[in-house]
Amino acid sequence: MRTFSGGVHPEEYKYLTENCAFEIMPAPEEIILPVSQHLGKDAQPVVKKGDEVVCGQLVAKAEGFISAPIHSSVSGKVLSIGKEITPTGFPKDSIVIKSNGNVTEQTATLPPLDPETISPDEIRQRVAEAGIVGQGGAAFPTYVKLSPPKDKVIDVVILNGCECEPYLTRDYRFMIERPDDLIAGFKLILKALGVKRGVIGIEDNKPEAIKILSEKIKNENELEVISLKTKYPQGAEKMLIKAVTGKEVPPGKLPMDVGAVIQNIGTALAIYDAVAKGQVLITAALTVSGLGIKNPKNLIVPVGTPIQDVIDYCGGVSDDAVKIIVGGPMMGTAQFDLHAPVLKATSGILVLTKEEVSKSPETPCLRCGQCVGACPLNLVPTKLARYSQLQKFEEAEEADITVCMECGTCAFTCPANIPLVQWIRIGKQKVLEMQKERVNK
């Protein structure tokens, strides 16, 4: 079975939602659209307070090469443009739109194109126009990923069907509910990149998805479904590339440097919808789960919907809920303000109870080496955390602290319950600042 070295096996909790078909959540009264929902430059608002907008209308345009436009997910009126809280915990410039409540379909769509005859340039242009960003969490503008520099030879595109974060079942539902559209979207990606080999990597805890997709691609010579060992973080880019191609992406380099491009399941579908249906990206597919939510669901939610509305739609939280997370339980962010909106790349909202998040008290490091054995990037987490505690940032840099992707494997496995990732994150921040200063000098 193909995989990477290290990793852990957290309890999956997928049973809560794996059999829940996607439901479409009605638009909320008000949506909040931060102008930064992607990596890169903020989008520039093109509407002002009081403007009437229709669903699907452009409200903020892309600025610079690495950026993405933002469209309204409701029809209504722009209430305000100003700082609003986001799931990252920081307030960001946001466009707040009050829905007039009577439009559910995209009104201002782009003209549909034929996926068979479309050219690679047209695909890229459409992906850029539709504001598509990577659905895997990092929210990297997709058209940038589809426009590699000429000197990079890409020989494989990997569709990431691992969904290795516990609880989340969004990609799984997509794979079994929309396999044909997914494959069509994947082919569009291959076409845009001019690549002849496409691999769909799926963890073996999703046999149904492996079966359906293998059946569908039976007659496709370019495509292949590969079953991967179920292990966290199998879905991390570097781990997935290692498992599929055997190659390691060097620190500071991109997947394309080893000839691979990774795309998320949700991204492939968004590309298909943008091309074949002319839709812009104004919905987020997410898993609402956890033992603390009354009715766990897989939902299609208008982008900008406040977390509170999503939770209310799922029956609210139980009395023993203690933590609300946006994203997966291993890498997601705990929320303190439920006004924060669902963003384009939001993959889940989890309401966790004490039972799920309970931890024992922290003790000194026992030097057991569990974190060392588990780190998928072969770092020494206990040492990195220690350097950070002691403010020895030069040593931390030397020990490759910036390579850490904060997957959480080390802290998950630590018997001394040391918040390793938190310490490493602090150290990483400082080292990055140091490096920036060095460049400026």
Add this chain to the structure above:
Amino acid sequence: METTIQQETKQKVYFDLTSSPHLHSGWSTSKVMWFVNLALAPSIATALVFFGLYQILIILTAVIFAVGTEALIQFIRKKEITWFDGSAALTGLLLALTLPPNFSLSATAIGSVVAIGIGKQIFGGLGYNIFNPALVGRAFLQAAFPVQITTWTKPNYAVDTISSATPLAAFKFDKIITETSSLAIGNVGGSLGETSAIAVLIGGIFLMAVGIVNWRIPISMIIGMFIFGGIFWGINPQQYPSPIFQIFAGSFLFGAMFMATDWVTSPITNKGMWIFGLGISLVLVVIRIFGGLPEGVMYSILIMNAFVPMINRFTKPQTFGKAKEERK
């Protein structure tokens, strides 16, 4: 009045805002310690069966004095008292199981005080010590009570009617080979917990199965014994014991499963664990063959403990993707 208004206008806030990851394996320091204590139950049982119920007093004395010393020092140092975390109890228990049957209770108590006081707390407590505390305690007793600690009792159900000497001493000084079956069951002379290979293996395999003991250490020790012990045995099988005999006799397996694998005093890298295990066997073979002692597991582990910080430094794993980069 003001506070009530504030409370009303404020939406419900979820206060658990700790950073990711939000899930945890469920292991904790004390859970690990109690699991290791539990894994020693078969060895305690064989100690009582082969050497009599009196041995429970040695075990209790060692545990009580270890836990008491830990609590006392933490109290004096104004630290949190953590006697229920099972780690001091484990040190006491491990020490007791390395002592000869019917060992003096007062000397046992001294051993425990030294183990915790000098072996562990003097370095700053749990996680900071360099040497295995139980072995520090035992090494002290070896020096302080050299006669008592090498006075062996004939076990119950013994097949061998001649002597109460340990199998290794019997071989070293009289070239008597003890049957492997007896070494497995444990009806031979030796320290309380070390005589029964089966009881030790049950505990050790349990700890490997739950992931507390990293298999690399015991396995590399065994491989090391086959290599280094095998060389001498290959040169002269009459003069030197076979590796299998060396593995089953004495405290080799007990050391491999419970002493060398002590988290705090063993390497943190996988490669380091291999070097550590092989090193213990090398030192052990040298002690057993060239030294005056028939035993030597204790010293070989303590010696390798001293190398652990260096081993960790030189076996730092290659960061993912770096090797590829340099090859270019």
